[in-house]
Amino acid sequence: MGVTAAVADVSFEVNEGEIFVVMGLSGSGKSTLIRMLNGLLEPTAGSIEIDGVDITAIGGKDLRRLRQEKVSMVFQHFALFPHRTVLENAAYGLEVRNVPKQERLTKAKEFLAYVGLDGWEDRYPDQLSGGMQQRVGIARALAAETDILLMDEAFSALDPLIRREMQDLLLELQGELGKTIVFITHDLNEAMRLGDRVAMLRNGRVMQIGTAEEILTDPANDYVAQFVADVDRTRILTARSVMDKPISVVDANGGPRAAVRVMREQQTSFAFVVSRDRRLVGVVFAEPAAKAVREGHNTLDGIIEDGLQPVDPDTAVADLFTLCAESPLPVPVTDRTDKLLGVIPRVTLLAALGNLNGNGHTGEAAPASAATAHTEVTADA
Ligand SMILES: Nc1ncnc2c1ncn2[C@@H]1O[C@H](COP(=O)(O)OP(=O)(O)O)[C@@H](O)[C@H]1O
Ligand SMILES: [Mg+2]
Incomplete structure (x- = not known):
């Protein structure tokens, strides 16, 4: 009664080794969705499978273990421990898995170097710029060596230039590591730049799933068409x-x-x-x-x-x-x-x-007005 679903009828598969972007305006249900993928929030209906295991059907210890072994998160506001060094922060994912200290510090150091933070191991987060703090966040996620990375607006708090730099970093390391990444953003250009495929979310529902090119050249409805109208196609379309x-x-x-x-x-x-x-x-x-x-x-x-x-x-x-x-x-x-x-x-x-701009779709309200706030969340996969 009077309950509005934050996420409804959302169904998709993420392929191994792809960057799957979930793109939507603020309040469209992105974080709710990623929390369900991570097992932090249980959907009221539907299932979420990771490597064939329905995580909504397991609980407690099993779920925790599966999460630790398969899934790492990168957060918008970095979520670093202020009183721990960069190295200790990067090692955190291994610490919760009880990996012996020496081993986890070695691994953390390796991945810090990998994201360009060689020599910064003994500093504290507040001695680092935002971009560098998020590099620590990424190193921490990578050091855990899970196959799946969930990134919730991971670059949204960064200045545009740094943000672009971090996108390049992500694409570069993805080229080498081939993780399965679910990347959440409210920024269309970021979505199109990073996503092998993009799911466009609106009010908790999927408007379209496709490659950036598919979405640009063949928008599923007026909402999507309006949304992508201003994208610089010359940066998205390829040879x-x-x-x-x-x-x-x-x-x-x-x-x-x-x-x-x-x-x-x-x-x-x-x-x-x-x-x-x-x-x-x-x-x-x-x-x-x-x-x-x-x-x-x-x-x-x-x-x-x-x-x-x-x-x-x-x-x-x-x-x-x-x-x-x-x-x-x-x-x-x-x-x-x-x-x-x-x-x-x-x-x-x-x-x-x-x-490039003549796809023929017109009409319907511009997506500029964000979804209205709901007072209760019913997550519905
Ligand atoms: N804990 C909560 N309690 C009540 N409403 C919530 C809660 N979390 C999210 N919502 C609502 O659910 C909808 C989706 O939120 P969210 O998943 O955070 O969207 P996004 O991450 O896309 O901004 C929004 O309308 C939001 O107001
Ligand atoms: Mg969010």
């Missing part, structure tokens, strides 16, 4: 999402005759040259190719030009402008093994830009 299929492509082992034919068919004056396993070798141009045909050459020897500047598929569109503007050829997109994945002609980039 992969705007590239075209490479069509003017020739085999490095083919001859100039084949190259000329491809260029004529595609009506281009160049063709990218790839090896049999589709690695990008270079580019040939129409005139030298035609000349090679006239002179009776059977190979592309001597007319393949290198010096292309391929980009990684994850390059932000914003970082493609200069390259595309300066390059007379479409910019090739290659993977780690140099395989040609696609090309970005200047016109494609411009067309993509034209579409």
